[in-house]
Structures are given as structure tokens and as C-alpha cells.
Amino acid sequence: MITETNRWRGAVAFTLFAGAIGVLAQRPAVLLLAIVGVGFAAYPRLLSPPNPNLVVERAIDPETPERGEDVDVTVTVRNESDEWLPDLRIVDGVPPLLPVVDGSPRCATALEPGGETTVRYTVSAERGKHRFEPLIALVRDASGGRERRIETDDRTVIDCSHPVENTILRELTQWRTGTILTDDGGDGVEFHKTREYRPGDPANRVDWHRFARTRELTTVEFRQERAGSIVLCVDPVSSGPQAGTDATRYAVACGFGAAGRLATALVGDDHGVGIATLDHSTHWCPPKVGSTHLSELHEMLDTHPGLSQSTEAAYVSDGGTPHRSDGVESIASGDGFQAGLSDSDGAEGSVAANRYAAELSARLDENTQVLVVSPLFDDSVVRTAVSLESAGHPVSVVSPDTTGRETVGHRLATVERTNRIRTLRRMGIPVVDWDVSEELGTTIGRTAERTGSTARVATQVRNQ
Amino acid sequence: MSRSRVGTALRWVAVLVGLVALGVALLTAISPSVERTIPIEELVAAVGNDYILVAILGIAAIAITVGVLLERAVTGIDENTLPLVERATSETPGSDVDAVITDSPLVRVTDRQRRLHTRLRKTAVDTLVVTRGHSRRVGRERVDSGRWSEDESVGAFLSSETLEPPSVPRRLLSRLSGNHWFRQRVEATVRELDAMERRSDR
Numbered sequence: 001m002i003t004e005t006n007r008w009r010g011a012v013a014f015t016l017f018a019g020a021i022g023v024l025a026q027r028p029a030v031l032l033l034a035i036v037g038v039g040f041a042a043y044p045r046l047l048s049p050p051n052p053n054l055v056v057e058r059a060i061d062p063e064t065p066e067r068g069e070d071v072d073v074t075v076t077v078r079n080e081s082d083e084w085l086p087d088l089r090i091v092d093g094v095p096p097l098l099p100v101v102d103g104s105p106r107c108a109t110a111l112e113p114g115g116e117t118t119v120r121y122t123v124s125a126e127r128g129k130h131r132f133e134p135l136i137a138l139v140r141d142a143s144g145g146r147e148r149r150i151e152t153d154d155r156t157v158i159d160c161s162h163p164v165e166n167t168i169l170r171e172l173t174q175w176r177t178g179t180i181l182t183d184d185g186g187d188g189v190e191f192h193k194t195r196e197y198r199p200g201d202p203a204n205r206v207d208w209h210r211f212a213r214t215r216e217l218t219t220v221e222f223r224q225e226r227a228g229s230i231v232l233c234v235d236p237v238s239s240g241p242q243a244g245t246d247a248t249r250y251a252v253a254c255g256f257g258a259a260g261r262l263a264t265a266l267v268g269d270d271h272g273v274g275i276a277t278l279d280h281s282t283h284w285c286p287p288k289v290g291s292t293h294l295s296e297l298h299e300m301l302d303t304h305p306g307l308s309q310s311t312e313a314a315y316v317s318d319g320g321t322p323h324r325s326d327g328v329e330s331i332a333s334g335d336g337f338q339a340g341l342s343d344s345d346g347a348e349g350s351v352a353a354n355r356y357a358a359e360l361s362a363r364l365d366e367n368t369q370v371l372v373v374s375p376l377f378d379d380s381v382v383r384t385a386v387s388l389e390s391a392g393h394p395v396s397v398v399s400p401d402t403t404g405r406e407t408v409g410h411r412l413a414t415v416e417r418t419n420r421i422r423t424l425r426r427m428g429i430p431v432v433d434w435d436v437s438e439e440l441g442t443t444i445g446r447t448a449e450r451t452g453s454t455a456r457v458a459t460q461v462r463n464q
Numbered sequence: 465m466s467r468s469r470v471g472t473a474l475r476w477v478a479v480l481v482g483l484v485a486l487g488v489a490l491l492t493a494i495s496p497s498v499e500r501t502i503p504i505e506e507l508v509a510a511v512g513n514d515y516i517l518v519a520i521l522g523i524a525a526i527a528i529t530v531g532v533l534l535e536r537a538v539t540g541i542d543e544n545t546l547p548l549v550e551r552a553t554s555e556t557p558g559s560d561v562d563a564v565i566t567d568s569p570l571v572r573v574t575d576r577q578r579r580l581h582t583r584l585r586k587t588a589v590d591t592l593v594v595t596r597g598h599s600r601r602v603g604r605e606r607v608d609s610g611r612w613s614e615d616e617s618v619g620a621f622l623s624s625e626t627l628e629p630p631s632v633p634r635r636l637l638s639r640l641s642g643n644h645w646f647r648q649r650v651e652a653t654v655r656e657l658d659a660m661e662r663r664s665d666r
Contacts, residue, residue, distance in 0.1 A: 005543045009475070009535075014528050017482050019489070021521050025504060029518050091546040099552040106546060126552075138544050149544050246555040377557060402557065408654050409561030415657045416587055417557075422594035 044145025093133025128253030161257030170394030236306020240378030251375035254400035357387030595664035
């Protein structure tokens with residue numbers, strides 16, 4: 001959209017005034033003043049408004065950095081139109097969590113048709129998935145009287161998430177060979193039990209040592225290893241008191257990064273993996289297997305509006321509960337625990353969370369389990385997880401911890417989050433409380449060791 | 465009428481006056497009868513001479529220019545500005561609570577303080593449920609009675625469903641002493657909740 005800058009406001013009035021007086025008085029000196037004014041008044045109108053066609057290319061190196069590593073960003077802006085751009089000002093959409101440590105993400109220049117300019121700068125990588133905001137370009141005509149603001153639609157993502165080697169899953173599995181150990185005997189690697197020989201049992205499963213000792217035919221059974229069907233339920237913190245605030249940014253970035261890495265690990269082990277987000281059920285990708293599907297999952301995570309760090313772009317607040325700016329109703333909204341878990345003041349949020357859980361549950365087949373990735377800033381996540389568990393879908397939770405203890409407010413937020421974790425665990429839902437300063441795989445492994453005795457959690461380790 | 469609309473109306477009036485003046489001026493140039501109706505020579509004679517007239521017009525032009533500049537200084541030109549993106553912007557969860565405590569007014573009780581009080585009550589009940597194994601009903605009763613904490617002032621702070629501030633003189637005194645009553649009670653409450661969590665961890 002072209003806007004008037006009003007830089008030359010008043011020039012016309014002054015010109016008319018001086019010109020009129022000059023003519024009236026028939027004095028050349030006064031008329032001369034008007035001629036100068038005519039120049040200023042006419043100048044911005046003689047120029048056509050800028051109509052640029054800018055092409056932006058962004059390159060980052062490395063694409064998947066370690067935490068704290070410097071990432072070089074190179075942005076090239078090319079003028080593809082056939083007109084000069086006499087006044088071009090650009091600033092790249094640096095992810096808000098990544099500070100610029102060298103160079104500058106902005107420049108001001110003029111570009112001839114086909115010309116290009118390059119901006120180079122360095123950011124310091126931080127844990128999580130970070131999407132660049134749109135590059136903003138301001139193009140003005142030579143007079144500066146009119147300008148056009150352009151935002152490029154770019155989806156470059158810096159993924160500073162460490163690959164995970166462990167994933168936490170529950171026992172429910174499909175009848176497909178995979179890597180989740182079950183309590184059912186059959187084919188597999190880990191010994192399960194021996195039973196009486198039945199005709200048709202393969203010879204290599206007969207316990208020949210026992211036969212040699214006792215002359216009894218017995219068959220060895222191993223714990224079957226099957227594939228799971230898992231839906232990663234990612235929380236973009238689009239509801240609750242923290243939604244849309246700067247406090248959620250880091251947690252959301254870590255959550256989306258973790259979800260991407262967990263999806264990669266699970267698909268790599270031949271599990272069917274799908275994704276839903278805890279803001280609206282339209283963000284849904286059903287569980288499937290294969291590398292093509294994995295690419296779709298990553299695309300969905302990378303382009304989700306909740307990953308936009310400028311949260312006001314995806315969600316706006318009207319003084320109460322933030323909601324999506326595109327008019328789509330957020331399903332999981334409100335505050336407070338549900339009945340049985342909660343105070344009565346959470347009734348509205350409880351209904352919304354139950355409705356979301358019911359909608360998601362309707363999409364899941366009976367063998368699908370849910371892996372919630374959420375910083376647990378909001379009680380509605382707890383309600384949703386419990387509802388899904390009650391509906392027969394085993395739920396596990398991975399929760400990135402970005403809380404602190406420096407101030408009173410930080411400590412209160414920590415207590416609230418700890419309460420939510422304990423509530424989930426009391427309901428039999430395993431929670432991986434992930435301190436984001438360490439690797440997610442390490443925390444999952446530790447959690448699995450601690451909860452393994454409950455026999456409700458089946459943990460599988462990749463590449464064993 | 466809004467300020468921008470007044471400004472726009474004034475600009476159009478100025479343009480209109482300018483157009484009328486220019487029209488009259490052009491008429492005087494092409495029609496001697498019109499020129500005779502306007503006493504230019506008398507005006508110049510009354511002023512003194514040409515230079516004084518030019519000086520007067522010059523002063524008027526400068527005044528107009530200064531006026532435009534002053535208006536621009538107040539309203540600014542309407543150019544877009546590019547956002548600051550160089551610094552990382554992030555907060556730790558709970559910063560909203562710190563803001564409520566820091567911005568507590570001298571005497572008045574705000575809605576934000578009331579909401580924080582409600583939040584603390586709910587957190588106290590939740591903490592009793594998960595750390596001591598109480599039912600929610602029992603947890604709520606303990607908070608209502610103030611018996612959830614051994615610190616009587618902390619227990620009393622959350623015992624009422626609505627925030628009950630101390631008397632105005634005590635509020636003033638607490639502020640003057642540099643330890644705002646609301647801040648003091650919130651800090652003590654959070655300290656107690658935190659201690660309950662830590663004790664149950666052991």
C-alpha cells in the first residue's frame with residue numbers, strides 16, 4: 001500500500017499565497033518566492049509512486065547450530081522491477097530471541113533495475129526452533145513524498161535443537177513390527193517366557209537345552225516389539241494468562257524444536273507419527289510413516305503461526321484472553337483446573353479443554369497415543385491431557401522448563417508449573433520435566449529410569 | 465472533531481484561500497478593470513515602498529513556514545519507521561507478577577492486585593493438593609481458614625476470597641517505610657508456597 005508521508009505538507013498553500021501576493025503587487029521579487037514554492041509543491045507529484053518487485057534470498061550458516069554458536073546470516077535483496085528505487089531501507093526479521101552479535105541486519109541504499117544489495121550479520125543461537133520474521137522494506141520515491149511498506153513472506157528457520165536418542169512412549173501399540181517392547185510374547189529380541197510346545201512352532205524357538213535335560217519340548221517366547229501410532233500435541237501457548245507475552249517465546253521455541261526432533265526420532269523407528277497443536281484442531285496431520293511424511297510434519301511445525309515470535313502477529317489480545325488474529329477461535333482457552341481437579345472458577349476453561357480433547361480424540365484411532373509437548377503455562381493443557389487419558393489414549397508429556405527463581409514472580413510461576421506436573425503424575429501421566437539447559441534425550445533417559453518401575457511407561461532407545 | 469481532522473480542514477481552507485487569491489491575481493493580470501478595483505498602488509504608497517511590502521510578505525512567509533515546522537514537530541511526518549530487531553527480547557515466566565508488585569499504587573487497590581490475590585489463593589489450594597495429598601475441598605477449607613500456613617500473616621492474607629487491604633494509614637506507613645504492604649504479603653506467600661514444594665521434594 002502506498003502512503004503519503006506528508007513531507008511536503010504546506011508547500012502548496014505557501015506557493016499559492018506568495019504567488020497571489022506577487023501577482024497582486026506586481027513585484028517580481030515576491031513572485032520569485034512563489035516559483036521556489038512551485039518547485040517544492042510540484043516535485044513530489046512529478047514522480048511516479050514506487051512499485052518495486054523485490055526478491056529476497058536468505059542464507060544461514062550453519063542451519064542447525066549448537067546452542068551459543070554464531071550463525072552467519074546473509075540476506076540478498078534484488079530489484080526485479082524495471083524502475084529505479086532511489087530510497088530503499090530494509091531491516092531483516094531477526095528472530096527476537098537471537099541477539100545480533102556482529103554486523104547489522106539493516107541497510108539504506110538505492111537500487112537500479114536488476115540491482116541487488118546484500119546484508120550480512122551474525123546472531124547467537126539459542127535453544128529451540130526460531131523462525132525469521134518477514135523482512136521489512138520501505139521504498140520511497142526520490143522526493144520522499146510517498147512510500148510503500150513491503151513485508152516478505154519468508155519461512156527460514158534456525159533449528160538449534162539437539163537430536164534426541166530417547167523417546168518416551170506408553171505401551172499401547174499397533175500390530176506392526178517396531179521398536180516398542182510389549183508384554184506380549186512372540187518374535188523379538190528380549191526374553192519373555194517359555195511355554196509348552198505347540199505344533200507349528202518354529203524349530204529355532206524350541207528350547208533344545210531343556211529338551212536335552214528333561215525330554216520336554218518347550219518354546220521360547222520373546223517380548224514382541226511393535227510400532228506405535230503417536231500424535232505429537234504441541235502447545236503454542238495461545239491461551240491462558242501468559243499467552244502472547246514475551247515470557248512464552250523461549251518456551252514455545254524450545255517446544256517446537258523438541259517436537260521436530262521427537263518426530264524425526266519416532267519416524268526413524270518406523271512409528272506412525274502425527275501432529276496436532278493445542279490451539280485449534282485444524283492444525284492437524286494424522287499419523288503416518290515415512291520420510292515424505294516427516295518432511296510434511298516439519299513443514300507444519302515450521303509454518304505454524306504459533307512459532308511466530310512476534311506473538312502479536314499470530315495472536316492478539318483485547319485485554320482478556322488472547323486469541324488468534326485471523327478470527328479462528330482458540331479451542332483450549334480459559335484458566336483453572338477442571339472439576340475433580342479444579343476450582344469452580346475454571347468451569348469455562350474446563351469445557352473448552354474437554355471439547356478440544358473430544359475433537360482430537362475423535363480423530364485418533366484406538367491404538368494411538370498422545371505425546372504432549374508443552375511448557376505447562378496453562379491449566380487447560382493439564383485438563384486436555386487428563387481428558388485424553390480418560391478417553392483411552394495414553395498420554396505422555398514433555399515439558400520444557402524456562403522458569404526461573406530470581407524474583408518473586410519467577411518463583412510463583414515455577415510453583416504453578418510444578419503443581420501442574422505433579423497433578424499429571426498423580427493421574428498416571430508420565431512427564432519429562434526438561435531443563436532446557438541440558439539435552440532433551442538425557443532428560444528423557446533419566447525420566448524413563450525413574451518411571452520404568454511403574455511398568456506403565458515403555459521406553460525405547462534408538463540405535464541399540 | 466479529532467485533531468487530525470481539524471488539521472486537514474485547516475489545510476483545505478488554506479488551499480481554498482490560496483486558489484481564490486491566485487484567481488483574483490490572474491484576473492487583474494488579464495483584465496485592467498479588475499486591476500483598477502484593487503488599490504495596489506495606494507497600498508504600496510501606504511506601506512512606504514516596494515521593499516517594505518516585500519519585507520512584510522517575507523515575514524508572513526517565514527511565519528507560515530515556522531508554523532508548518534512547528535506542526536510537524538508536534539505531529540511528525542507520517543513516514544514508517546523500521547523496528548529495532550538487534551536485541552533479543554524475552555522474559556521469564558512470572559514477570560507479570562513482578563510488574564504488579566512493582567507498580568503497586570500508594571493507597572489504592574487495583575484490579576491487577578485483586579487478580580494476583582485470586583491467583584495466589586488458587587495456587588495455595590493446588591499446592592496443598594499435590595504436596596500434602598489433600599482433596600480440593602479440604603485444601604480450600606484450609607486456605608479459607610488461614611491454617612494452610614504456620615505464618616499467621618500469610619494465612620490471613622489468603623483467607624478471604626477478596627483482597628482485604630489494611631487501613632489507609634497502615635498502607636501509607638508501609639509505603640513510606642519502603643516496604644509496600646502488598647509486596648510484603650505476596651513475597652511472604654510465595655516464599656511459603658515455594659518452601660512447601662521444596663519440603664515435599666525431600
